[in-house]
Amino acid sequence: MNHIPKRYTVTAALPYANGPLHIGHIAGAYLPADIFVRYLRLLGQDVVFICGSDEHGAAITLRAKKEGVTPKEIIDKYHFINKKAFEDFGISFDIFHRTSEPLHYETAQDFFKTLDAKGSFEIQRTEQFFDEEFQQFLADRYIMGTCPKCGHPDAYGDQCEKCGSSLNPTDLINPRSILSGKTPILKETKHWYLPMQHHQQWLEEWITTGKFEGMQPPIAPHNPEAWKPNVKGQCLSWLKDGLKSRAMTRDLDWGVPVPVKEGEGKVLYVWLDAPIGYISATRQWAADNGKDWRLYWQDENTRLIHFIGKDNIVFHCIIFPIILKAHGGYVLPDNVPANEFLNLEGDKISTSRNHAVWLHEYLQDFPGKQDELRYVLTSIAPENGDSEFTWKDFQTRINSELVAILGNFVNRVMVLYHKYYQGVIQSERKKFLLAENEQIVRKTYDALKENIEQYKFRQALFEVMDLARYGNKYLTENEPWKRFATNPQQAEQTLTECLLLIAHLGACLQPFLPATAQKIFTMLNLENPSIGWNNPIELKKGHTLNNPQLLFEKIEDEIISQQIEKLKQAKMGNKANSPVITNTPPAKPEITYDDFAKLDLRVGTILEAQKVPKADKLLQLIIDTGLDKRIVVSGIAEHYKPEEIIGKQVTILINLAPRKLRGIESQGMILMAKDDQGKLHFVCPETVINPGADIA
Numbered sequence: 001m002n003h004i005p006k007r008y009t010v011t012a013a014l015p016y017a018n019g020p021l022h023i024g025h026i027a028g029a030y031l032p033a034d035i036f037v038r039y040l041r042l043l044g045q046d047v048v049f050i051c052g053s054d055e056h057g058a059a060i061t062l063r064a065k066k067e068g069v070t071p072k073e074i075i076d077k078y079h080f081i082n083k084k085a086f087e088d089f090g091i092s093f094d095i096f097h098r099t100s101e102p103l104h105y106e107t108a109q110d111f112f113k114t115l116d117a118k119g120s121f122e123i124q125r126t127e128q129f130f131d132e133e134f135q136q137f138l139a140d141r142y143i144m145g146t147c148p149k150c151g152h153p154d155a156y157g158d159q160c161e162k163c164g165s166s167l168n169p170t171d172l173i174n175p176r177s178i179l180s181g182k183t184p185i186l187k188e189t190k191h192w193y194l195p196m197q198h199h200q201q202w203l204e205e206w207i208t209t210g211k212f213e214g215m216q217p218p219i220a221p222h223n224p225e226a227w228k229p230n231v232k233g234q235c236l237s238w239l240k241d242g243l244k245s246r247a248m249t250r251d252l253d254w255g256v257p258v259p260v261k262e263g264e265g266k267v268l269y270v271w272l273d274a275p276i277g278y279i280s281a282t283r284q285w286a287a288d289n290g291k292d293w294r295l296y297w298q299d300e301n302t303r304l305i306h307f308i309g310k311d312n313i314v315f316h317c318i319i320f321p322i323i324l325k326a327h328g329g330y331v332l333p334d335n336v337p338a339n340e341f342l343n344l345e346g347d348k349i350s351t352s353r354n355h356a357v358w359l360h361e362y363l364q365d366f367p368g369k370q371d372e373l374r375y376v377l378t379s380i381a382p383e384n385g386d387s388e389f390t391w392k393d394f395q396t397r398i399n400s401e402l403v404a405i406l407g408n409f410v411n412r413v414m415v416l417y418h419k420y421y422q423g424v425i426q427s428e429r430k431k432f433l434l435a436e437n438e439q440i441v442r443k444t445y446d447a448l449k450e451n452i453e454q455y456k457f458r459q460a461l462f463e464v465m466d467l468a469r470y471g472n473k474y475l476t477e478n479e480p481w482k483r484f485a486t487n488p489q490q491a492e493q494t495l496t497e498c499l500l501l502i503a504h505l506g507a508c509l510q511p512f513l514p515a516t517a518q519k520i521f522t523m524l525n526l527e528n529p530s531i532g533w534n535n536p537i538e539l540k541k542g543h544t545l546n547n548p549q550l551l552f553e554k555i556e557d558e559i560i561s562q563q564i565e566k567l568k569q570a571k572m573g574n575k576a577n578s579p580v581i582t583n584t585p586p587a588k589p590e591i592t593y594d595d596f597a598k599l600d601l602r603v604g605t606i607l608e609a610q611k612v613p614k615a616d617k618l619l620q621l622i623i624d625t626g627l628d629k630r631i632v633v634s635g636i637a638e639h640y641k642p643e644e645i646i647g648k649q650v651t652i653l654i655n656l657a658p659r660k661l662r663g664i665e666s667q668g669m670i671l672m673a674k675d676d677q678g679k680l681h682f683v684c685p686e687t688v689i690n691p692g693a694d695i696a
Contacts, residue, residue: 609646
């Protein structure tokens with residue numbers, strides 16, 4: 001490197017809030033970013049890890065149309081689902097923000113106004129595709145057609161997802177509207193364009209040499225040799241074709257409004273809006289933590305690293321750098337270590353065909369096994385080419401590597417130390433007695449540093465597992481279970497050396513398998529150390545170890561067969577075309593029809609509603625049941641204000657025995673449905689009908 005960083009700003013691609021996360025997303029961007037950030041933190045580096053939901057663009061509105069809801073309902077639903085999935089999986093973002101937040105609108109609009117004031121845009125009147133049936137200009141993702149480069153018949157107007165080429169809608173052969181399915185017409189409209197061709201020369205210099213003529217702080221040189229060949233190759237291919245002007249605004253009603261008078265009715269292009277989301281998220285994090293956000297974006301001693309998938313290379317290596325440089329005062333990316341794609345069971349992962357392993361479903365099906373998936377996805381990470389996940393390989397890697405190598409070594413040593421010494425350390429130990437053991441651990445730390453800092457996480461994890469293999473070999477060759485009777489001093493030395501090996505294993509595993517590392521240090525009864533040979537681990541005489549526990553369990557054939565069958569059924573169309581996102585409670589015990597027939601369910605209309613004094617959750621309702629007007633006390637006050645529900649029709653169980661709540665006799669129960677976020681919704685008829693209608 002030509003400059004020594006004081007801090008790191010690490011971003012992971014903002015996931016679209018139009019669907020859940022699958023293992024391809026995790027392997028492509030989020031897990032490698034998390035490993036890198038955890039490593040930097042263990043070194044004591046100043047690092048901020050930024051992500052958030054990308055909540056604008058045509059993908060959101062398309063999902064909303066498909067589900068028959070508003071874009072706001074879509075982004076709220078998937079933002080919280082994905083945020084929880086990241087948290088449950090252990091991705092350690094410093095902030096997971098939203099591009100629908102007011103701070104983001106302010107940041108993105110200020111960016112646009114600065115660029116506009118500097119003359120960075122060209123206003124062009126052009127003909128764009130228009131759907132006559134829907135009377136709507138079509139954003140890129142509303143148009144599909146045949147890719148002019150690879151012939152894929154279902155390319156989008158901005159990108160072919162088969163060959164990865166970036167496109168303009170007019171490039172498509174036989175274009176069709178996603179809304180009507182018909183061929184759109186061309187109609188004149190006005191937009192703000194970014195003339196990327198004006199930036200071609202300095203971009204070529206910067207990507208190939210790490211610097212460019214006239215470069216000024218805060219932009220600092222980067223090492224072009226550190227960029228992945230696939231990243232550099234895609235950028236140079238784009239540059240070879242010649243950069244062209246690209247519209248930075250869209251004719252949509254969902255997005256960040258264009259903040260100039262002439263832009264009324266238009267929004268910012270999602271690839272202008274979304275990357276600025278990294279900046280607005282950093283601003284929010286800084287405000288929440290008493291930091292100066294400018295240091296993380298506007299200081300030449302900051303390294304900006306973008307973790308993305310290969311389909312986002314152009315946007316992060318060409319378009320966003322142009323925007324940053326044109327604005328002025330911002331650093332440019334030091335590296336963009338993009339991964340290729342992860343395939344699944346011999347086929348591409350497809351959200352539309354539901355051919356995917358969804359993260360939230362994995363966490364439900366394999367509770368407590370986050371590290372097992374982290375291990376497998378890192379072991380097969382598509383770092384330099386597409387790779388493949390299969391359930392059989394998942395099982396083999398866990399059983400043959402995590403259980404048989406790492407788990408076996410740790411368990412054997414811990415069990416023997418408790419058996420012979422009741423878990424009490426027999427001799428002071430700050431370093432290895434055997435030079436060979438010290439040498440192999442030093443080598444592991446060196447390899448770990450070299451590979452992680454070159455974004456080679458697969459190899460880094462392999463080196464750590466090699467230390468576990470060595471530990472098993474050392475233990476087996478020295479046979480302390482035999483030596484204990486004939487040479488107790490040597491047996492104790494062997495086992496204590498093994499404890500030190502386990503401690504260093506735990507230290508090295510922290511970026512990759514954080515929960516497993518924590519289990520190891522809990523068993524050793526030690527604080528988690530920083531990473532590196534310069535942070536020695538000490539075992540004091542008399543120190544007591546905690547009881548052994550298994551690090552991993554074998555994955556049985558039946559479990560794998562179930563997952564394979566689940567994918568097979570989805571592919572055959574026995575599931576809907578999108579995954580079910582639910583925390584659905586299990587079914588209750590079976591009842592007979594006679595049991596059900598006893599329930600008298602009616603349509604009722606809420607006439608009055610008021611809060612129950614000193615009860616945060618209760619509302620007192622007067623409901624017209626068609627038979628009478630009765631009081632019902634309902635626990636919905638956290639979800640609805642009294643004035644919101646006057647006139648609302650509900651389903652009411654009218655033959656429930658009366659019950660006193662806070663001194664008020666409740667004469668029935670209204671039925672509510674609870675969604676995945678815990679919000680209650682009324683169960684009511686589609687159209688208004690007379691109170692008292694029987695529900696059968």
